[in-house]
Amino acid sequence: MEIKDLESKIDELIQLCDELERKQAVLEADRETWLGERTRLLEKNKMAKSKVEAMIMRLKALEQD
Secondary structure, three states, X not given: OHHHHHHHHHHHHHHHHHHHHHHHXXXXXXXXXXHHHHHHHHHHHHHHHHHHHHHXXXXXXXXXX
């Protein structure tokens, strides 16, 4: 009976390892998605900042006229 119990435990461990590998792959894919979105949002933020700065400069120039 001990060998059967050991085989059962080993099979269970193999299943757990497989499940962890699948979860790790999902987490890695999510990470890549979030990094891509972060990069995109940082670029949008940079563009918005540039536009606001340009508007401020134009308003200051209008005040001086």
